[in-house]
Amino acid sequence: MQINFKALTLQEFKSHQDLRVSFGEVTKITGDNGKGKSTIPQAISWLLYGTDALGSKLDPAPITYEGEETKVTLLISVDEIDVLLGRGLKKGKVQYYINDVPKKAGEFNDVIDNLFDKDLFLSLYNPNYFPSMHWEKQRELLLRYVTPSPNKEILKHLPEEQGKHLGALLKKHNLSDIERIHRENKTKQDKKHIAAKSKTKTLKDQLDQLPEVNAPLDSLKVELSQIDKQVRELETQYDKAADANREYTKVQSQIHALQDQIDMSKERWPSLKNEVIEDTCRTCKRPLDEESVEAVVADKENRIVEYKGNHTELIKKRDELKAKLDEMEYIDASEKMEQIRTLDSSGQPLREAIQAYSQLERLQVQVNEAEIDEKSILDSLNESIFTLDCIKAFKAKEAELQAEKVQALFTTLSVRLFKQNKGDGEYKPDFEIEMDGKPYSKLSLSEGIRAGLELRDVLCNQSEIVTPVFVDNAESITSFKEPVGQLIMCRVVAGQDLLIEVEETQNGKQ
Template sequence: MQIKFLELKLASFKNHGNLKVNFTDVTRISGTNGAGKSSIGEAIAWVLFGVDSLGSKSDPSPTTYDFEQVEAELLLTVDDKQVLLGRTLPVGKAAKFYINEVPKKAKEFEEIVSQLFDKQLFMSLFTPSFFFTQHWEEQRAQLLRYVLPPANKEVFAQLPAPQAEKLAEQVKKKSLEDLQAQHADNKRKQDKALIAAKSRTKTLIEQLESAPDTNDIDAESLTQKLCEINKKLDDFKEKQGEARAHNAKIEKLKVQLQVTKDGANKIRAEYKQIHSIPVENECTMCGQKLTDDAAAVVIDNKEKQLDEIKSRYQVLSDQYSRMEKELTGLEIVEIDDAQALFQQKSDIESQLKTIESQDRLALAIEEAKQNERDIHESYTESVFILDSIKAFKAKEAELMAEKVGGLFETLTLKLFAENKGDGEQKPFFEVEVNGKPYRKLSTAEKILAGLELISVLSEQSGVAAPVFVDNAESIIKYQAPDGQLIECRVADTPFTVTEV
């Protein structure tokens, strides 16, 4: 983009009651101090943006004479497109704006100017000192806006292979900023987790050390012995069941014998009672004497009743004899006491539980140690990645500084500063000439530094704008900018504009 000034008209602008300046490739303005040389640069900035040549709000109203309104009009071209910009400031009223002599509202005027060119870039190209009036972050951002940072591959090529390989793999999935945040957080978490893991391992080891010594206990032998005892107990339980069934059978026979005996005695008593009752010769119902046939029937009935009783008695007697004989062949089986076996079993199980508990402790200790190793590995990886990112940023800063520094001949730029806390490279910006920071330079040195910076900004941005050099008498020799030059010098002559 090529920006050129053609003509500037001023009316009641500071000490210029009525002035017209025609611009060429080189326009020289001379005159005594206070003649209004610097006002030319201020007028251009005021028409465009309502500020002075350093970007500050300004009131260009005259102070030495009466006036109705301040007027400024700038005719310029942007890539051969001509435009006439105007701004007036009536006394006691708001400013008015014009595009090609057509009135415009303030916002519309600002939008049209912003479409022509960027305010910050234009002011930095127009005035050698404007760039340095900005905050260092704005200076840095503006300069780097037109300089591509080194590619990741360039930086990786300068890093040790392990760091480069690790980061190259990681940045395929996440940005460096996200990686840094992720692993800084993981480092903090794993640092705390490692403390807790070590504490748990220590506690488990102390528990194992305080447990009974089981080194002399043969777990395999105890297990085999326990199996033998369990088998004996199973045999004992089987025999115990058989003995109890046998003894229960005896007790049942005894009960049955007694029941049979009691039944037989009851039948015997019944027989004796019926046998002792005499046969009556008279009828028990009517009292008449029985006939011989009737008496015979009564006697026969009694005999039959006694025979039936004798038969029932004989059945019980035979049953009693059988059971008595069976009982005679049976003996009560004594049940042995298995308490000793149960005690042995309890002792062995207790020892095996102790061994099992210690085995679990030993396993828990191994798991805790593995957990420690896993946490430490995660912690170490995060530390490595964070160190790699730190190394990457340091190398990137170094390459960026070399790249930007290579654009300048006399200026040295500091783009990064080391953080005292962690040694990381933090964004920073300062311009130096021969080791002296810009703020300590002389007026001539500051102008020369500004001109060199304008040259670089113009080349990198692709924009050539007029350059307004005030106090040019303080510098003897300098390289002319690519665009128009407006040079102001103090001279013991009236205010003069010379078109070269």
């Protein structure tokens, strides 16, 4: 896009009551201090944005005279299409014009914004504007038109292992996400690795504290099996003796019970034997008849017969049990029990040794699992550390390649786009313009103008937008490279009134 200024009119703008300026390829504005030289280029930025050429607030009110209405118009050519822009200020109210047609602020601003970006235009128009911006804005504007190196190109410059590793990850995620994932994982695995190492050490300490077992496990099990077999055999013998003794005791108890019944039976016999047969009724005391007496006698005899039968049966059962008891034998099993205890106790050391083996095996399994877990965590941690190192190397190479691309745009200036942190060595965005090793803030007025013009021409070439440029205080610089586009120069000439001269070309032809 080629933008040219054709004509500027100032009405009651600062020191100019009525001024018309026609622009050529080179427009020279000269005069003594206070003659309104710088007001002319400032009026253009006020017309477009309501600011001075540095983007600051500007008061356009008349100076040294009374005025009713301030108005600035500018005829510009955009790719050979003319547009007449105007801004006025009357009684504190701003007025806007496009091709002499009044417009609302929004409409006017839309037209301007569609023509060019404010920061870009002011940087192209005023060489001092770009350095006045915050470094982040300077950096963004310069890099806006510089194509960053593709990932594949950057990966080629990394060591093979780093490039291959990071290249695989970049197929799934972008670089920011990869860094976020592995920073989070590194923090998490750092903590887990500390815990895993502690767990492994604790288990190993427990393993070292177990008693030492010299005999092989199989021989211990065989020896214990033999002891257990003997114990079971003795227990079987003991159980048989106990069963026999229980039967013996049972028969004894039965004999004692029968003997008690026999003794009680004996005690009943005298009363039954000596029972008197009465011939009178026990209730009414009347004499019994013969038949009744015979019935009483028969009842007694029946009871005697029943008694003798029961008594005889008790004696018979007792004698049978006594005979059975005589054939039985009570076995003293206490010695057998002592043998069992002694033999079982002899197997206790073997059991403890086998248990120690079991604990040893269990702890060894736990130690192995803990070591595997610790290694897995460490592998994950190391992978994240390696990935972050790859990203760090990637960013460093990206910064280097980007800086080379940007630096190639300049002839006398050097531009720093990144700075390296002292702590972690990482590259962070930065911006610094230098000339001959001096930062822009330390340059002289003439050096600053030359630096600004070179920056301005780079932005023109990169954005493919060419605008007029004005150089203020041109008397301070003896020579400079002719800039791209129209040139407006303001120079102080002592004792001279305002003079505007136009050259049709920048080689000096009138």
